[in-house]
Amino acid sequence: MFYFLKGPKRVLLSATILTCLLFTTSAYAGNNLSLWNDTSIVFTDLSGPGQSSSSMTEGIRHYSVLDLKSRGKLDSYDYSFGIGFKATDDKRRDSKKFSLTSLSGRLSNRVHTFNIGDTYESFSKYSLNTAIKGASYHYLNNANQIPEITLLGGIAYTRWDNFWDTDATERKLYAARIKQDLTADLWLAASAVVIKDNxxxxxxxxxxxxxxxFDLEYRPLPGLTIVGESSFSHIDEDNLTSGTIKHNGQAYRLEAIGDQNPSRVVLEYERVDPDYLSIAGSATADREKFKASWRYKYTRRLTVTTAFLWYRDNLDGQLAVRTQHYKPEISFRLQRMFNRRYAVGTLGYKMDRSYSSAASTQNHFINVSYRDRFGIFDSTTNLGMTYYETRTVRKNDEFVANTSLSTRMTKGAIIWKPTIYLGTWHSDNELNDEVDHSYEYSVGLGCDIPSKKITSQLKVGKHKLFKESADDAERFYASLNVYYRPRLFARLKNSTLYLRGLINDYDYTTDSRDFRENRITVGFSVRF
Amino acid sequence: MNQSIRTDNALTAFSKIIILVLLLVAPALNADAKWWIFGKSDAGVSTRYIYLNDLSYDELGNKVTLYRESLPQGKIFIRGKGTAGKNRIGAVQISIDGKQSWQKAKVTSNGSFLYSFTPESDRTYELYVKVLDTTGKSNDVDASRKELVISDENMQDQVYKTLDQLVKAYQDEDSFAFMRLVSDQFVSGTEVLDSAIRQDFTAFDNISLNYTLNNVARAADGNLFVAISYNRMVTSSRSGETFSDHASTEFTFKLENGTPKIYSMKNPLIFGLSDAGEVATGTINSGENNQVLSVDDSGNIRLIPLGNIPGDGEGSLPLPTSLAVTNLTTWHSISLSFAVSPNIVGTPDYEMVLEEALSGSGPWAEVYRHVLDSTTISALVTDRIRFGYGPFLYYRIILEKVSDGSRSLPSNVVSVDNRPTG
Incomplete structure (x- = not known):
């Protein structure tokens, strides 16, 4: 079986499929089986001299996904099984015409849990936060003092077809974690992850x-949680240009979270050595970081959020200069503004400051938004001002404003949902002495007929970009989406026939760049 | 000397941090701001912890959605521990119908309790936990209220919903709507991602992003691993050019009150490309080296191979282009010119590095390095040129950022005839 695979790959894949077949057989024996299929045909017409810029594939293409899931009981064990496929001839939607997207089986009696196939365990931030194709075992028994244990092994491939088709780095990963509750408020855990690329x-x-x-969580007081982690990595990097580089480093973090109305306070400190490398976890090397955030419900209507983040690099003086980053922010959210029932206003300011002896950047972001209901109309308005400055590289002001108005009206059996959107963007680049701006407007009309199980949405709009030193661009767009759940599918949950139409017409100052995209999608989605 | 300068810098940085923190927490000095409330619990009866199917009660919001497929044995388990100071816990009762009726939980001698029930789909349960000590005193029952809904939707549907909303918010350039779907615990920091997507919105116009789901895997703690394929097209708001790419990428999501929220993202990024070095935690292990979008420090967009995406903490430098030989003297000194974003010329943080090779495919050796104060190199004499290593020599330019040592991709390669004259 699977003669084209070698060694552990063949064993792994064969075992997975056999396990899944076993579960499927069991599913036919009266347990819960569900299927979801979504199939569509897409007609795309591209025209104009600039059509190569389009991200769409011309012609008639198909796209189909199929997911099969089974759940049930085997004696005292719950089991679940899932397998999924995807088929398409549109290379931009997937590079493979046919692919196995998911394959997993799980068996659990709440104390022992076995998983095979797609396996994902998130141990801790630094140790493990990635999925593998392999197997895992998890032991947890609240009735005794035996520690919680997790073991897993497999290959960290992104796709199943990496086993037999597209070669990716063969990253074998083995991991173990042991977690012990020392008291009702304190637990400690140790995790080990071994990686071997082939x-x-x-x-x-x-x-x-x-x-x-090693990580821990401690709750010394109601509402206060302290989380800590310390990690050591010993990883050899075999690099084509530099040969073998040894990465021996340490990372640690300490976090205190106070969460009890009306406040939520988070304090966090982290230090990751320049030589610390986390392949399966999540860490940015060469980083010392401090973060404080405080969300305070000042009254039932007013919430104030403040946060401050600082970090720096060059911890071992290995770089020529050190860059410091400061990101303070404050925002206010006020409900029932002006004593209006549906009014919600927000005001926020963020600063993004970084500097070293060689470079200096400071960006400022100010945002204001207001949401309200006026009679039958819902309204949302956003204003944003941004100032970017990077010494000798960038200096520009930006202003963004947009507003939308929508309502919902029922006339007989039909619900109408018209919307209007207006938006503008203005950018003043002081270094290049250029001013660019854009406008966008659109109208939409939703039409739902609940008695006929039909929902639809039509949208038409235009976006204009005016540039001082490059082509102006104008885009006209129109879209129509119709969803219908016919009586035939009444016994099937969430099963739908759908039709989607889309027109994008791009018009540039340079005519040779113009192109147009017309697309119609017809499909059905079945679930039972 | 260096040590003292470093200490001074650290002190300056530290004092700035203190000042900024003080400014930010200044409103807390108001006597009405009860930020010190932690730990001021009722000294009487209380709960040390409560878990709802292994999810910490404290970290759940008031409204909780759980998915039937994730319920062990199709049940809800409420377990916790009560304390009563010097007294003992006498009983624990659970209400699932808004205090209309109470059910007894199993209680051990140390105050630990367990209660389970089999929920119905699409029904809202109003949960309360009442802990009583042997004198009849109880905890603050109203503080334990949770609204619980059991959904028949599967996790994949939820991931679709969240990704659809993220893509829509991103295409609409709505940072508020986008950040609502990012976990407070986002690995690289929510502030970093928020700044990065705002810079994306400045760099991109007419964002068109489509994705198909490849894989969803769920961890024991409820975190989700999600792999997708995407294709997208954007217009550069700086140059007006149109760019498109397609590739696969990976996310992890954290379930917060029934909604999957972004916890981490890998390269190639579909959100926050403007600060990819800070936002992404690693690069996917892909079998395909697709050309993917990258945004440099000046907001310029370019397509680069996935394998060349800058690593953690590295910036994305502008690409030097149009390298050309402007003069080759009889003594074989060489003059070159190239083009690069004019904004960075004259910036002390950038250096130009000229590399030389005996063939167009390398190996390359550095022969000249200088601060990027112009886009020309005049009358350069190298050992190989002087002694006629020939017959042909090849050159390319790379930019290097002094502060972090990051490098740009190499420019085009030019060749010169190095055969001896006369």
Whole structure:
């Protein structure tokens, strides 16, 4: 079986499929089986001299996904099984014409849990936060003092077809975690992750090594949680240009979260060595960070949020200069403004400041928004002002404003939902002495006929971009989406026939760039 | 000396942090701002912790949605521990119908309790937990209220919903709507992502983004791993050019009150490209080296191979282009010119690095380095040129950012005839 695969891959894939077949057989024996299929045909017509710029594929293309799930009981164990496929001849939607998208089986009696196939366990921030194709075992028994144990192993491929078709770096991953409740308010855990890369893919580096992490959570007071983690990585990087580089580093973090009305306060400190490398977890090397945030419900109507983030690099002085970053922010959210029942206003300011002896950047973001209902009309208005300044590189002001108005009216059996949208953007680039701006307007009309199980939405609009030093661009767009759930499908949950139409017409100052996209999608989605 | 300068800098930075923090928390000094409320719990009966199917009660909002497919044995388990100071816990009662009726939970001698029930779909349960000590005193029952809904939708449907909303908010350039679907615990920091997507909105116009879901996997703690394929087209608001790309990428989501919210993202990014080095946590292990969009420090867009995306913490430097030989003297000194974003010329943080090779495909050796104060190199003499290594020599330019050591992609390659004259 699977003669084209070698060693552990063949065993892994065969075992997975056999397990799934076993579950499927069991599912036929009276357990819960569900299926979801979405199939569509897409007609795309591209025209104009600039059509190569389009992200759409011309012609008639199909797209289909199929997911099969089964749940049930085997003696005292719950089991679930899932398998999914995708088929399309549109390379921009998927590079494969036919692919196995998911394959997993799970068996659990709440104490012992076995998983095979698509396996994802998130141990802790630094240790493990990625999915593998493999297997895992999890032990958890609240009735005794035996620690919670998780073991897993497999290959960290993005897709199943990496096993037999598209070569990716073969990243073998083995991990274990043990977690113990020391008291009702304190637990400690240790995690070990071993990584071994085998096949180089388009010149990418190969990694070989391990990461050992310890994390804890402590709740000393009601509403206060303290989280900590310390991690050590020993990873060899085999790089085509630099040879083997040894990464031996440490990372640690401490976080305190106070969450009890009316406040939520978070304090966080983190330090990650320049030589700390986390392949399966999440960490940015060469980083010392401090963060404080405080959300306070000042009254039932007013909430104030303040936050401050600082971080810097060059922790070992290995770079020529050190860059410091400061990101303070404050925002206010007021409900029932002007004693109006539906009025909600927000005001926010953020600063993004970074500097070193060689570069300096400061960006300021100010936003105001107001949402309200006037009679039968719902209205949302946003205003934004941004100022970007990077010494000798960038200096520009931006202003964004948009507003939308919508309502909902019932006339007989039909619900009408008209909308209007107006937006503008203005950019003043002081360094290049250029002023650019854009406008957008659109109207929409939703039409629902609940008795006929029909929902639809029509939208037509135009977007104009005026540039001082490049082509102006104008885009006309129109879209129509219709969804119908016929009586035939009444016994099937969430099953729908749909029709989607789309027109995008791009018109540039340089005529050779003009193009138009016309697309019609017809499809059905069935679930039972 | 260096040490003292470093200490001074650290002190300056530290004092700035203190000042900024003080400014930010200044409103808290108001006597009405009860920020010190933590730990001021009722000294009487209380709960040390409560878990709803392994989810911490404290971290759940007032309204909780759980998915039937994630329920062990199709049940809801409420477990926790009560305390009563010097007294003992006498009983624990649970109400699932808004205090209309109470059910007894199993209680152990140390105050731990467990209650389970099989919920119906699409029904709202109003949960309360009442802990009583042996004298009849109870906890603050109203503080334990949760609204619980059991949904028959599967996790994949929820991921679709969240991704659809994220894509719509991104295409509409609505940062508020977008950030509502980002977890407070976003690995790279919500502030970093918020700044990055706002810069995306400045760099991009007419964003068109489509995706198909490849895979969803759920961890024991409720986190979700999501893999997608995407294709997109954007117009650069700086140059007016149109760019499109397609590739696969990966996310993890955290379930918060029944809604999956972004917890981490890998390269190639579909959101927050303007600060990819800070936002992404690694690059996917892909078998395809697709050309993907990248935004440089000046807001310029370009397409680069997935394998060349800058790593963590690295910036994305402007690409030097149009390298050309302007003069080759009889003594084989060489003069070159190239083009690069004029905004960075004269910036002390950038250096130009000229590399030389005996073939167009390398290996390359650095032969000249200088601050990027112009886009020309005049009358350069290298060992190889002087002694006629020939017959042909090849050159390319790379930009390097001094502050973090990051490098741009190399420029086009030019060749010169290095055969001895005369």
């Amino acid at each position: 096949r180089r893919n388009f010149g990418s580096p190969l990694y070989d090594g391990n990461t050992l992490s």
